Amino acid sequence: MHQNPAPPGDPKSLCLYDEPESVTLMTWTPERHIQRTKWWLTQASLGELHADDQAVEPMFFSPSTTIVIPHDLHAGLAKGQVITVSAEKPIIAGKERFFIKAEWLAGEVNRGVSVNLLEISCGDVTHGRVYSAPNNLQGLIDLFDSVGIHVVELIRDRLLRFVVTDEGDEKIEHTAFIFTLPIRRGDSSSVEREQIIGFYCNKSVREMADDFEVRFGAHGHLNKVPGEALRPMAGVLPQYGLEPMEVLVTPSSAKRCEQSGYDSNQGKGVLVGVGALGGALLDIWVRGGWRQWSIIDEDIFRPHNFIRHVAPCYGLGQNKASYCARVHNFHFDDANVSALSGDACEFAKTNNEGVYSSANLVVDASASLDYPRAISWIKNVPRHMSAFFAPSGNDAVLLVEDSKRRSRLSHLEAQYYRALIELDVGNTHLTQDLVRFRSGVSCRDKSTVMSHARVLSLSSLLAEQIRLASSSDDAQILIWQDDLRTGARALTKVDVHKSRVQDNVSATGYKVIWDEGVEQKLHSLRTSALPNETGGILVGYQDLKRKHVYVVDVRPAPWDSEGTPITFDRGTEGVEEDLNRIASRTGANVSYIGEWHSHPTGSAGMSALDRNQLEGVAENMSVDGLPAFQMIVAHGEVRVSGKGGARG
Numbered sequence: 001m002h003q004n005p006a007p008p009g010d011p012k013s014l015c016l017y018d019e020p021e022s023v024t025l026m027t028w029t030p031e032r033h034i035q036r037t038k039w040w041l042t043q044a045s046l047g048e049l050h051a052d053d054q055a056v057e058p059m060f061f062s063p064s065t066t067i068v069i070p071h072d073l074h075a076g077l078a079k080g081q082v083i084t085v086s087a088e089k090p091i092i093a094g095k096e097r098f099f100i101k102a103e104w105l106a107g108e109v110n111r112g113v114s115v116n117l118l119e120i121s122c123g124d125v126t127h128g129r130v131y132s133a134p135n136n137l138q139g140l141i142d143l144f145d146s147v148g149i150h151v152v153e154l155i156r157d158r159l160l161r162f163v164v165t166d167e168g169d170e171k172i173e174h175t176a177f178i179f180t181l182p183i184r185r186g187d188s189s190s191v192e193r194e195q196i197i198g199f200y201c202n203k204s205v206r207e208m209a210d211d212f213e214v215r216f217g218a219h220g221h222l223n224k225v226p227g228e229a230l231r232p233m234a235g236v237l238p239q240y241g242l243e244p245m246e247v248l249v250t251p252s253s254a255k256r257c258e259q260s261g262y263d264s265n266q267g268k269g270v271l272v273g274v275g276a277l278g279g280a281l282l283d284i285w286v287r288g289g290w291r292q293w294s295i296i297d298e299d300i301f302r303p304h305n306f307i308r309h310v311a312p313c314y315g316l317g318q319n320k321a322s323y324c325a326r327v328h329n330f331h332f333d334d335a336n337v338s339a340l341s342g343d344a345c346e347f348a349k350t351n352n353e354g355v356y357s358s359a360n361l362v363v364d365a366s367a368s369l370d371y372p373r374a375i376s377w378i379k380n381v382p383r384h385m386s387a388f389f390a391p392s393g394n395d396a397v398l399l400v401e402d403s404k405r406r407s408r409l410s411h412l413e414a415q416y417y418r419a420l421i422e423l424d425v426g427n428t429h430l431t432q433d434l435v436r437f438r439s440g441v442s443c444r445d446k447s448t449v450m451s452h453a454r455v456l457s458l459s460s461l462l463a464e465q466i467r468l469a470s471s472s473d474d475a476q477i478l479i480w481q482d483d484l485r486t487g488a489r490a491l492t493k494v495d496v497h498k499s500r501v502q503d504n505v506s507a508t509g510y511k512v513i514w515d516e517g518v519e520q521k522l523h524s525l526r527t528s529a530l531p532n533e534t535g536g537i538l539v540g541y542q543d544l545k546r547k548h549v550y551v552v553d554v555r556p557a558p559w560d561s562e563g564t565p566i567t568f569d570r571g572t573e574g575v576e577e578d579l580n581r582i583a584s585r586t587g588a589n590v591s592y593i594g595e596w597h598s599h600p601t602g603s604a605g606m607s608a609l610d611r612n613q614l615e616g617v618a619e620n621m622s623v624d625g626l627p628a629f630q631m632i633v634a635h636g637e638v639r640v641s642g643k644g645g646a647r648g
Helices: 030-046 073-078 137-146 151-164 205-211 253-259 276-287 303-307 320-331 344-350 370-375 409-422 452-469 516-529 575-585 608-624
Strands: 065-069 083-088 098-104 116-121 175-184 191-201 243-249 268-272 292-296 338-340 361-364 384-389 395-400 436-438 446-448 476-483 488-494 499-502 511-515 535-543 548-554 591-598 627-634 637-644
Touching: 065 191, 073 083, 073 116, 116 151, 137 151, 151 205, 268 276, 276 292, 276 320, 276 384, 276 452, 292 320, 320 338, 344 370, 361 370, 370 384, 370 409, 384 409, 384 452, 395 409, 395 452, 409 476, 409 488, 409 511, 409 516, 409 535, 409 548, 409 575, 452 476, 499 516, 511 516, 511 637, 516 548, 516 591, 516 627, 535 575, 535 627, 548 591, 548 627, 575 591, 591 608, 608 627, 608 637
Parallel strands: 065 098, 065 243, 116 175, 268 292, 268 361, 292 338, 361 384, 511 548, 591 627
Antiparallel strands: 083 098, 175 191, 191 243, 384 395, 395 476, 436 446, 476 488, 499 511, 535 548, 535 591, 627 637
């Protein structure tokens, strides 16, 4: 125990240090070395060299040859799949190593070497001495016998099972035994770890079945009575040379999830858009084994995409979703990423391919306004989150629907804009000067300058935050801002308010959406102006395609306004400047949509003067073919009215 491997006949090599030699030499002195050796001998004599909280020792030192086997080896062999191997000879620490990769044969062309891998599970072993793996069969038998493992019986039984079940091609000239050794701390302790070690033999299963007397005679009859075990061997054991191999296993999705520190896989998800952000999110989640993904994108890869996309550049001209799925399924055979090309909203409406009905989370990384606005009005789809970068590449945004979808993406978008208008986060979020370049010849072929480093930094942040948000039932609006000069990152968490929706307002055909945050501000402004009326402009945006209008904010009365207990005349001072500021802070997404005012007494119903005001606003808005809206706030009541619109 706690010794280094040494050739037979050489002195024992004590394992005195747990750091690499290059690190140990930084503080090494002869005196300290002698003290450390005394400590080792003392602890060994007391039986206390191996601490109780230290992991149990393996049975074997790691051989110089390594084989990597598929995580689903057992299941694949049971299905009759064929293993093929290829080898590399890397130089590690100045020494040549032999590195073998075992994979499932895909297709009919085998460019590697076929090998039969025979798994053997051994009985429990109590940790203690660590052995150098033997390089011949007799040495393996002697060593295993010394720890109570009857390896000849195990090998014969495994060969018998291979032959009886037609598990593979007996004539393949290469065979490797893969032994799994459960290791415990004491004879009565439970198993704490497993060591998997392999032994390669340049023999076929057919040859070994004869040599181990699994079969006999010219016709190859099984050496057993039907229904009973194999008969004992009558002859001498074969003398085989063996190549011991360290065995590594490719990580399954469950193991990748565990090693990434994630609680669980958590089911299936849909990712809309696999551009720079979506591609990075997918890469992080597949590597981490988090969820099984269906990805949707109808765009193709163009040359400039690979400047900041994680996918290899061989996908030029290919559909983004199909190519990304193919890449990840190649590298992680249990990723099971499925790809769809087309309009994600249509897939959601029709449940085409069943991707939405089988998922419990949809992440929108499309960087489009259309998808989140459209999907918000489609029922019976999973919870959605929308992630995007600010055009500067310094900020990231995450909009999270609550688990019951009471606050949907389009509702959260409006509240996000209000935060940009009211909070400090809006000072630079969308207002920075952008550098653009042309990625093609059409007028739409424009892209923003952003480095791959920025994409990876913000994508990594969003990947973690989306995973965490999925474990909460709450709706969220989160904005992160990076200071590239200092490396500091600031979070603004915006309060989410319940939304209000009114259909076909004043028979305009428009649906108007606002939220309790707007109502709270209306009531506060009304109360502060009592006993007089007050008012101001409404700002928001129209989705004319769907005939939706979103009220983002209500602005306070300009200083030159005049209010009495029964009238209000809204002033104009500072209004234009305020609208310009709002447009700047919201990326020109929010503008004037109408007027609001308060009623100190009575209901929020429209008076004759209110109707006249709405008529005048509608006439002005008609120049652009837009509808006009009016909100009235009274005690405990808010009403909205509308008029006009070229599509109304």
